[in-house]
Amino acid sequence: MNAKVNINNRAGASFPVRRMNFDFEQVPEYWMNGSAGLTHFMTALSALFPAGEKFFIDSVRAVRHHPALKDNIELQKEISAFIGQEAMHTQEHVGFNASAQRYGHDVETLDGYTDKVIQTTRKLMAKIAKPVGITQEMIDLTATTALEHFTATIASQLLTNSYIQELMTDETMKTMWMWHAIEENEHKAVAYDVFEGIFGKGLKLYALRTSSLVIAMATLFVVQSYFLARLLKQDQQLNFNSLREIYSYAYSPSKGVISGMGKEMLLYFKPGFHPNDLDTHALLEKWKANLGF
Numbered sequence: 001m002n003a004k005v006n007i008n009n010r011a012g013a014s015f016p017v018r019r020m021n022f023d024f025e026q027v028p029e030y031w032m033n034g035s036a037g038l039t040h041f042m043t044a045l046s047a048l049f050p051a052g053e054k055f056f057i058d059s060v061r062a063v064r065h066h067p068a069l070k071d072n073i074e075l076q077k078e079i080s081a082f083i084g085q086e087a088m089h090t091q092e093h094v095g096f097n098a099s100a101q102r103y104g105h106d107v108e109t110l111d112g113y114t115d116k117v118i119q120t121t122r123k124l125m126a127k128i129a130k131p132v133g134i135t136q137e138m139i140d141l142t143a144t145t146a147l148e149h150f151t152a153t154i155a156s157q158l159l160t161n162s163y164i165q166e167l168m169t170d171e172t173m174k175t176m177w178m179w180h181a182i183e184e185n186e187h188k189a190v191a192y193d194v195f196e197g198i199f200g201k202g203l204k205l206y207a208l209r210t211s212s213l214v215i216a217m218a219t220l221f222v223v224q225s226y227f228l229a230r231l232l233k234q235d236q237q238l239n240f241n242s243l244r245e246i247y248s249y250a251y252s253p254s255k256g257v258i259s260g261m262g263k264e265m266l267l268y269f270k271p272g273f274h275p276n277d278l279d280t281h282a283l284l285e286k287w288k289a290n291l292g293f
């Protein structure tokens with residue numbers, strides 16, 4: 001593995017923070033099975049991460065000292081480790097994005113767009129929801145819990161879908177995505193527990209969190225697809241072959257990474273949903289052993 005791993009659990013949480021320091025220098029331009037289409041698909045996803053994960057951190061940090069949470073020692077430890085993990089993801093995806101930029105793929109601009117989309121959408125949603133007593137903090141937290149459900153779900157696809165794993169032919173990149181996938185599952189309940197810890201349950205909160213998921217997924221799909229089309233076009237790779245490979249990898253009903261997420265994504269609509277309902281413990285143990293964690 002092309003990374004120096006440093007694992008610590010200073011927070012004393014149920015999961016550690018791993019500093020990875022990946023070296024992306026030797027990563028080839030089309031690191032995913034030599035395919036421009038598939039590589040750009042992952043780059044378009046990665047362009048969402050630095051600003052996206054910073055937003056998750058900010059949303060949770062903004063409320064961690066709320067009276068309902070401040071004496072919950074266990075949850076405070078989980079929050080600290082959650083922030084630590086997401087900060088490391090941001091750092092490594094900045095490195096990943098820079099490696100694509102080195103080949104002339106303009107991820108820097110996309111990273112800026114992600115931040116603009118997040119800021120515009122969160123403010124707009126808070127404005128719309130204000131008359132029914134929903135605050136900016138509630139909007140930010142439910143957007144975070146919705147997107148954390150997405151990241152945990154796409155992560156379990158990466159960890160279980162062998163077709164996708166075989167396409168990740170560069171070891172550094174494969175390790176980076178699998179490391180991220182493991183950690184998304186380790187901390188998948190933190191934002192949700194923060195949200196429920198402060199705001200509780202009930203019909204209004206159910207309506208808020210499920211509509212947040214719908215809005216977040218629609219926005220994510222549009223933005224990631226736009227990023228992908230832009231990367232392909234700039235690279236003169238917007239052609240039938242790229243689109244066919246992307247369809248097969250992401251959207252084909254039998255083995256696609258996105259289509260494979262459907263069932264698990266829908267669990268979020270269950271009234272008594274909790275992220276830990278889906279037990280990924282054995283899966284994580286297997287992958288931690290694979291990566292030598």
Ligand SMILES: [Fe+2]
Nearest residue numbers: 053086089184
């Ligand atoms: Fe993350």
Ligand SMILES: [Fe+2]
Nearest residue numbers: 086148151184
């Ligand atoms: Fe996360």
